[in-house]
Amino acid sequence: MGAKLLCLCIAFTLVAYYIYSPIPENVEQPWKLMLVSTVFRTLGHVAEAAERLGLANYMDVLMLFSTAEHVAPTSDENVTVTDTELSGVAVRLFLPKKPADGLRRAVLYFHGGGWCVGDAGMKGYDFLARRTSSQLNAVVVSVNYRLAPKYHFPVQFEDVYSVSKFFLQSRVLSQYGVDPTRVCVAGDSAGGNLAAAVAQKLLEDSEVTTKLKAQALIYPALQTLDLNLPSYHQNADMPVLSKSLMVRFWSEYFTSDPSLREAITSNRHVPAQWGHLFQFVNWSTLLPDRMKKGHVYTGPVFGSPALAKKYPGFLDRRAAPLLAAEAQLRGLPPTYILTCEHDVLRDDGVMYATRLKAAGVPVTHEHAEDGFHWAAFHPFPLLCHSNGLVTACAIIFSHSCCLVSARSLPLVPGAPQAAEEQWAEPACVAVVESAHCIPAAWLRVSTARP
Ligand SMILES: *[C@@H]1O[C@H](CO)[C@@H](O)[C@H](O)[C@H]1NC(C)=O
Ligand SMILES: *[C@@H]1O[C@H](CO)[C@@H](O)[C@H](O)[C@H]1NC(C)=O
Numbered sequence: 179m180g181a182k183l184l185c186l187c188i189a190f191t192l193v194a195y196y197i198y199s200p201i202p203e204n205v206e207q208p209w210k211l212m213l214v215s216t217v218f219r220t221l222g223h224v225a226e227a228a229e230r231l232g233l234a235n236y237m238d239v240l241m242l243f244s245t246a247e248h249v250a251p252t253s254d255e256n257v258t259v260t261d262t263e264l265s266g267v268a269v270r271l272f273l274p275k276k277p278a279d280g281l282r283r284a285v286l287y288f289h290g291g292g293w294c295v296g297d298a299g300m301k302g303y304d305f306l307a308r309r310t311s312s313q314l315n316a317v318v319v320s321v322n323y324r325l326a327p328k329y330h331f332p333v334q335f336e337d338v339y340s341v342s343k344f345f346l347q348s349r350v351l352s353q354y355g356v357d358p359t360r361v362c363v364a365g366d367s368a369g370g371n372l373a374a375a376v377a378q379k380l381l382e383d384s385e386v387t388t389k390l391k392a393q394a395l396i397y398p399a400l401q402t403l404d405l406n407l408p409s410y411h412q413n414a415d416m417p418v419l420s421k422s423l424m425v426r427f428w429s430e431y432f433t434s435d436p437s438l439r440e441a442i443t444s445n446r447h448v449p450a451q452w453g454h455l456f457q458f459v460n461w462s463t464l465l466p467d468r469m470k471k472g473h474v475y476t477g478p479v480f481g482s483p484a485l486a487k488k489y490p491g492f493l494d495r496r497a498a499p500l501l502a503a504e505a506q507l508r509g510l511p512p513t514y515i516l517t518c519e520h521d522v523l524r525d526d527g528v529m530y531a532t533r534l535k536a537a538g539v540p541v542t543h544e545h546a547e548d549g550f551h552w553a554a555f556h557p558f559p560l561l562c563h564s565n566g567l568v569t570a571c572a573i574i575f576s577h578s579c580c581l582v583s584a585r586s587l588p589l590v591p592g593a594p595q596a597a598e599e600q601w602a603e604p605a606c607v608a609v610v611e612s613a614h615c616i617p618a619a620w621l622r623v624s625t626a627r628p
Pocket of ligand 2: 456457460462463477478
């Protein structure tokens with residue numbers, strides 16, 4: 179009896195220890211966040227074990243989540259949805275059924291998932307694109323670019339670029355009834371990275387005459403030069419995107435060679451000859467004082483040139499849009515950037531906002547004080563049945579990706595206060611909708627008729 183009780187106590191302690199993760203104080207329902215975090219951490223542990231045992235690749239295991247969330251392309255009364263190809267790249271296409279009074283807007287959307295996982299057909303992304311299409315009466319092209327580890331940089335970038343360039347041709351725009359002056363790019367996380375890179379590249383592509391009207395970057399990843407930023411320190415073990423997972427995503431984008439991952443982990447992957455690039459990610463000048471959080475800037479520590487020679491992608495601004503010089507930022511379209519406080523990628527977004535403003539680009543920067551990266555997967559029933567934290571599901575343009583109590587968010591005037599909603603499945607949808615109207619409202623204004 180005593181032994182059993184002891185075993186039970188030990189088991190309970192171990193489980194509690196496993197579930198427990200440090201959660202910031204301003205979160206309303208820490209246990210819920212911990213549970214979500216545990217689900218993701220467990221998936222990570224299973225992936226690691228499977229990889230060590232040679233059963234499966236780490237990312238293939240993470241991909242099970244995307245697969246589980248996949249929904250078929252189903253049209254509804256407002257939107258025709260199809261899986262098809264544009265310029266040889268898979269896309270999920272959302273065409274509004276409402277008759278247009280003139281030409282329509284269009285949104286080119288790139289999903290998140292660290293360039294390794296995710297799918298335009300995931301429930302959350304499908305939902306988001308569908309609502310955007312229906313509410314803005316816009317054509318939404320949600321791109322299923324090819325993923326690592328099967329494909330490395332620059333394939334992901336080239337896929338989204340090739341779709342964008344194809345779509346922006348006048349004959350294609352007119353085929354879809356799209357107004358060439360009202361097309362934007364958008365994406366979350368790794369998708370925000372791709373959107374920023376596409377917007378930069380389009381500026382200098384003389385074959386493209388259509389100009390983007392706007393870009394919306396939702397907690398984007400923008401550089402892999404310095405992973406010692408205050409946001410990486412502060413959120414190294416934060417659910418749901420830890421520093422080690424982000425390092426894994428970054429290195430896997432370029433190669434599956436673990437030596438790059440090790441070098442990035444110790445922040446010694448950039449050789450001295452590329453030292454000049456650090457000015458573009460110098461957080462001591464690019465972060466406002468209140469975002470430095472008392473951290474002290476120390477200069478870069480350089481690594482051997484061998485890795486950069488083998489995998490030059492991490493020095494390439496198509497992978498790291500923050501590495502663009504100021505002249506290359508001038509002329510970018512009006513930009514929306516959302517950053518979340520409890521997110522390793524926070525400082526990437528904040529620094530990009532600073533640099534774009536300095537280059538004369540109109541920037542709307544929203545910072546969610548109690549936001550997380552990519553956490554509140556809307557489909558989690560757990561998250562959609564009570565208020566508080568989960569209100570969270572709320573904010574997101576992408577698919578309710580930050581866990582945020584929407585109360586603190588600068589919701590658009592007139593939108594219902596999410597925190598006061600009753601939570602049931604339909605209500606959850608309503609909140610997601612009201613919340614995603616932050617960027618949607620921004621896009622509505624930004625892509626208004628000239
Ligand atoms: C279609 O649009 C109408 C009007 O905006 C909305 O009330 C309805 O819920 C939409 N249908 C679906 C399936 O989203
Ligand atoms: C970053 O900025 C600080 C403050 O202006 C400066 O002292 C430092 O040399 C800069 N470092 C790099 C690598 O640009």
